[in-house]
Structure formats: C-alpha cells, structure tokens
Amino acid sequence: MLITIRELELEPLDFEEELPAAAVDLGSDGRLVAPVKTTGRAELFEEHHGKGLVLQDVRLHGKLATRVEMPCARCLKPVERDIHRDYDLLYRPEPSLSGKAKSPELELSGAESEISFYGGEGLELAEVLREQILLDLPLRVLCGEDCKGLCPTCGVDRNRETCTCEKPVDARWATLQELQAKFKK
Ligand SMILES: [Zn+2]
Ligand SMILES: [Zn+2]
Structure with missing residues (x-):
C-alpha cells in the first residue's frame, strides 16, 4: 500500500x-511464515524552518505482528x-526534492539521526x-539451548547421529604431550 502525501494533505x-x-x-x-498484520496511523507533520521553508514530514506510528523462520545458529534447523x-517513525522529504533543505541549518543533529527520508509521492508501507x-530479528536463534550443532568435520547433525570423527587435538594439550615426551627420555 502506497501512502501518498496527497492523501495525507486531506486528512490523517x-x-x-x-x-x-x-x-x-x-x-x-x-x-516470513505468516502474514504481516499491522494497524497504525499516518499523518503529516509540518516542520517550520524560518524563511518560509516548511518541510512536510510523515509520521507513521502503529504496531505490527508476524512470524519469522530462521535457521538454528548451530544445526541450521528452521526455527520459528x-x-x-x-513503531513510531518520522520521514522527511529527500533533501534533493526539498531544494533548500540542504542548507547547513537543516543538518541532522545526532538526536535526529534516525529520521528516514521519503522520495516521490509517498511511502510504501510494505517497505x-x-x-x-x-x-526486530534476533541476531541468532537456537532450536534448543542444548542443541549439539553440526560436526565441524563431517557435517553430521549431532542431535540425531553420532559420528566417529576424532575430536580435534587442543593446541595446549599438544604442548603438554610434547613436554611429557621430553621428560620420559
Ligand atoms: Zn539446533
Ligand atoms: Zn563428524
């Protein structure tokens, strides 16, 4: 759904x-494994910057719900x-479209840096x-806290099968073995 500025000029x-x-x-x-349900409100918000410059910002606020499927970080099994x-977002017209908006007095300050921009006729809600x-996606998901993951050598899913791969020798352990060998001489 395209939310157009022209619509919002009439009413929120x-x-x-x-x-x-x-x-x-x-x-x-x-x-996604479920539709995205959202309810919210879009409205115009005028920013007055003196010298007759008015920016037409779009404020978009509401909530969304859906369900996502991601691979388990250890065994790659899909997890939902x-x-x-x-959300509560503010969109400014793209600087190139608002002409004077490039003047230094309109530089974004740190606090405003999360403001996004819209171009053209308005905002595409899906985007x-x-x-x-x-x-909102978690950085990593696990199918279970005790997931054993995949064997780094043969790739077998260690939750379902046991493989016969040797455990890689720990470098520190190898040094100790060398020392022991020396003492035995
Ligand atoms: Zn897993
Ligand atoms: Zn293995």
Whole structure:
C-alpha cells in the first residue's frame, strides 16, 4: 500500500493492513511464515524552518505482528519466532526534492539521526514494515539451548547421529604431550 502525501494533505490516515508473507522479502536473514498484520496511523507533520521553508514530514506510528523462520545458529534447523513491534517513525522529504533543505541549518543533529527520508509521492508501507521486521530479528536463534550443532568435520547433525570423527587435538594439550615426551627420555 502506497501512502501518498496527497492523501495525507486531506486528512490523517488510519490503516489496518494484512500483507501476505510473500510480499515481504527478508533476504538471507530469514523468511516470513505468516502474514504481516499491522494497524497504525499516518499523518503529516509540518516542520517550520524560518524563511518560509516548511518541510512536510510523515509520521507513521502503529504496531505490527508476524512470524519469522530462521535457521538454528548451530544445526541450521528452521526455527520459528513471533515478531511483535511498535513503531513510531518520522520521514522527511529527500533533501534533493526539498531544494533548500540542504542548507547547513537543516543538518541532522545526532538526536535526529534516525529520521528516514521519503522520495516521490509517498511511502510504501510494505517497505517500512520490512525494515521494522529486520530490526526486530534476533541476531541468532537456537532450536534448543542444548542443541549439539553440526560436526565441524563431517557435517553430521549431532542431535540425531553420532559420528566417529576424532575430536580435534587442543593446541595446549599438544604442548603438554610434547613436554611429557621430553621428560620420559
Ligand atoms: Zn539446533
Ligand atoms: Zn563428524
């Protein structure tokens, strides 16, 4: 759904949307296994900067819920996690489109650095939701706290099979063995 500035100039927009999982591509980070449900409100917010310069910002706030599938960090088995996130975002017109906005007085300060920009007619809701879901993804998931992972040598899933690979010799242990060999002489 494209939220257009023209619409928002008339009145704020309350939305309730359900996007199919396939409409939101998370790339290699994971994939959605449930639709994205979101409710929220979009409204224009005018920033007055003196000299008659007014920026039309879009404030977008609401909440989203979906379910994501990611590989277990140890054994790669797919693991599902619920995602629930509240968002409150401010989008400014892209500097190139607002002309004077490039003047030094409009440089973003540190506190404002999370402000995003919109270009063209408005904001694509699916793209906004995709970014919010990516921000909410856990860095790593485990299928279980006791997951034994894959054998680094043969790749067998050690939760299901035992392999006969030798345990790699610890370097410190090897030094100790050398010392012992010397003393025996
Ligand atoms: Zn696992
Ligand atoms: Zn092995």
